[in-house]
Amino acid sequence: MKQLNTLLVDDEYSAIEGLTIRLAAFPQINIVGHAHSVDEAMVLISKTIPDLIFLDIEMPGKSGFELIKQLQPESCPAVIFVTAFHQYAVKAFEVRALDYLLKPVKKERLAEAIARVSLRLDRPDNKQHMLEVRDILLNGNSAQQSEPGSGYRIEQEKLVIQDGHHPAQLIPYADILWIDAAGDYMCVHTQNDTFVMRARLKSLINDVLPDGFVQIHKSTIVNLPHVAKLEPLMNSEYNLILVNDKSLKVSRTYSRQLKLSLSGDKTG
Structure with missing residues (x-):
C-alpha cells in the first residue's frame, strides 16, 4: 500500500486533533506535519513535500485558496478541503479539489476521499491536472467556461452524480433537502453532506427530479417533505x-406555486 505523506492545515487546534485521530484508522496516511496558517503551511510543504493536504478554507490572514495559488504546479499535492461551510464547494471543485468534506468529518466520507486521492495520484495525467489547477487560480479560467457535460443520471430512486474523475455518488432522492445553483454547478444538500454536480437547474427540474421537488427561487429547489414551515415577509415573499x-428565501415569482404544492402535499 502506497504511503501518502499528509499535511493538515487548519487554524483550529481542535480540528487538527480530531482529524488526526480519524486518520489513524488509515494505514496509508503518514502525517508529516500540522500547520495553522498558510504561511506556516508553505514552510512545511517545502520541507516535507507532501502527497496530500487536508486544507481548511477560512483561516486568519490568507484562505486555503491562497495557499493553492502559491504552490508550484509540477509538485502540487492533492488537496481535500475540510471546512464547516458548504458555500465554498463550487469554487473548491473549480480548482480541482479531489474532495470537499464538511466538519465534523465522518469516517465513511473520509475513507471515500482517501480512495479518490489514491486513484488520482496513480493516473498518468496527474501533472496536467495540477497545471490546470494553477491556471484556473491565476488566470481565472474555469470549468464553467466549457459546455456542461452530463454530471448526473437517474437510477431508480437515486440521483447518481458523476464527473469522470471520481467514483459515482448515489444519493437517494428522499435524502435531498434542497439544491442550489451556481452557474453550471449544483450543490445538492442532504442532512449531513453537500455534493457538487455539473448541471443546470432547468435540466434538473424538467428531466431528472421526481415529483415533490419544487422551485422556490431562480437558483433554488426544495424537497417538499423536508419543509417545516413558511414565514411571510413583505411583497408576497x-x-x-x-x-x-x-x-431559504422564496421569491414572489414562485410563492403561489409553492403554497399550492404544499397544500396538495399535505392533503395527499
Missing part, C-alpha cells in the same frame, strides 16, 4: 424553514 432549521 416568504422564508421557508426546512426540518434542519435551514432558512
Whole structure:
C-alpha cells in the first residue's frame, strides 16, 4: 500500500486533533506535519513535500485558496478541503479539489476521499491536472467556461452524480433537502453532506427530479417533505424553514406555486 505523506492545515487546534485521530484508522496516511496558517503551511510543504493536504478554507490572514495559488504546479499535492461551510464547494471543485468534506468529518466520507486521492495520484495525467489547477487560480479560467457535460443520471430512486474523475455518488432522492445553483454547478444538500454536480437547474427540474421537488427561487429547489414551515415577509415573499432549521428565501415569482404544492402535499 502506497504511503501518502499528509499535511493538515487548519487554524483550529481542535480540528487538527480530531482529524488526526480519524486518520489513524488509515494505514496509508503518514502525517508529516500540522500547520495553522498558510504561511506556516508553505514552510512545511517545502520541507516535507507532501502527497496530500487536508486544507481548511477560512483561516486568519490568507484562505486555503491562497495557499493553492502559491504552490508550484509540477509538485502540487492533492488537496481535500475540510471546512464547516458548504458555500465554498463550487469554487473548491473549480480548482480541482479531489474532495470537499464538511466538519465534523465522518469516517465513511473520509475513507471515500482517501480512495479518490489514491486513484488520482496513480493516473498518468496527474501533472496536467495540477497545471490546470494553477491556471484556473491565476488566470481565472474555469470549468464553467466549457459546455456542461452530463454530471448526473437517474437510477431508480437515486440521483447518481458523476464527473469522470471520481467514483459515482448515489444519493437517494428522499435524502435531498434542497439544491442550489451556481452557474453550471449544483450543490445538492442532504442532512449531513453537500455534493457538487455539473448541471443546470432547468435540466434538473424538467428531466431528472421526481415529483415533490419544487422551485422556490431562480437558483433554488426544495424537497417538499423536508419543509417545516413558511414565514411571510413583505411583497408576497416568504422564508421557508426546512426540518434542519435551514432558512431559504422564496421569491414572489414562485410563492403561489409553492403554497399550492404544499397544500396538495399535505392533503395527499
